[in-house]
Amino acid sequence: MRKDPRHHIYERDNWTCQYCGRGGIESFEDWNEAWLAIDHIMPKKHGGSDEESNLVVACHTCNSVKAAEMCSSIAEAKEIIARKNEGRKRWFQKFVANDSADT
Numbered sequence: 001m002r003k004d005p006r007h008h009i010y011e012r013d014n015w016t017c018q019y020c021g022r023g024g025i026e027s028f029e030d031w032n033e034a035w036l037a038i039d040h041i042m043p044k045k046h047g048g049s050d051e052e053s054n055l056v057v058a059c060h061t062c063n064s065v066k067a068a069e070m071c072s073s074i075a076e077a078k079e080i081i082a083r084k085n086e087g088r089k090r091w092f093q094k095f096v097a098n099d100s101a102d103t
């Protein structure tokens, strides 16, 4: 089987989400849950390149939350994800947990 040409990116980042630290190397379960992929730190939509310096390993959740927002660094990505997760958390509490006791 041919190796993924981006395999070395996963190895560089130790099969760990660079945004939240979720790791996928310890066990199949971790790996399966993390659902790691390669993310463009600066989305291609915003002119991000395919250079290795613009590529990081990210878990499915971070990748989905970050989406194609304008972003220029890992630190900024973390801020974007944290901000959006706050909104998601409020949404969860309002519509899913339906419980205002814990806010």
Ligand SMILES: [Zn+2]
Pocket (backbone or CB within 6 Å): 017, 018, 019, 020, 021, 022, 058, 059, 060, 061, 062, 063
């Ligand atoms: Zn993550």
